Amino acid sequence: MIPLSAYVALSAILFMTGLLGVLIRRNFIVVLMSVEIMLNAANINLVAFSHYLDSMAGQLAALFIIAIAAGEAAVGLAIIIVVFRGQLATNVDQINLLKW
């Protein structure tokens, strides 16, 4: 039986990887991918606690998180397309106008 702390530690490592990706990358699309890594880390945590505490609630929360991630990806990528069309830039530090 794998200890629960192994799953929680793995989840923490993956979450920190995603957070670093959000902070250091310049490309907007890769920043969104890093957000997906963070959501996956949260999913591992929820499912692990659900398994070790004999409850279904964690798996349901993970399922809803996947649905939210799908919505986030769709809207985020649409925003990227709009910005790219107007400014020809996908780097987060070049997107500094509220309106153009």
Added chain:
Amino acid sequence: MIYLLFGYFAIVSIVAGVCTIALRNPVHCGLSLLVLLLHVAGLFVLLNAEFLFAVQIIVYAGAILVLYLFVLMLLNLKSEEQYLHRTYPYVIFAGVAILGELLIVILQTPYGGAKGEATPEVVLTVGQSHAVGITMFSDYLLLFEIVGVFLLGAIIGAVVLAKTPKPTDQPKTDLPI
């Protein structure tokens, strides 16, 4: 055996995650993310969550990641020389320090709590998807409906945002009538 599988899935998912944020070409980042998602799906199998395993592969790897790669191909990005922010060594140092403290706390914590009713025997008698479905449509029905409305809003928002803007109304006079 289960230790071996867990070690494999854990190590490969961490390596793929680091590759996702460290590789220069965004398409390679997307493919590393695919590896990460598949191995997280394997972890779900180890945790007796077969339904989530299927959802992870179908929705994440099949839909969301294809959307990312589609947009990457559509925008035709070049991989740039400077793909990280200039302050990245400080950020990585702070992140690794915080992660070390977190891991110390996590590995020392005794985990416990009130157990629920969904023991593996109970779940096995009805089947995993059935158990998930029963819980979703009884205790979490309101959340399910809210997620449906949220997805509808996301679809409409994405379509409205990404729609090609109409060319400003210049009357087309050269059309043969």
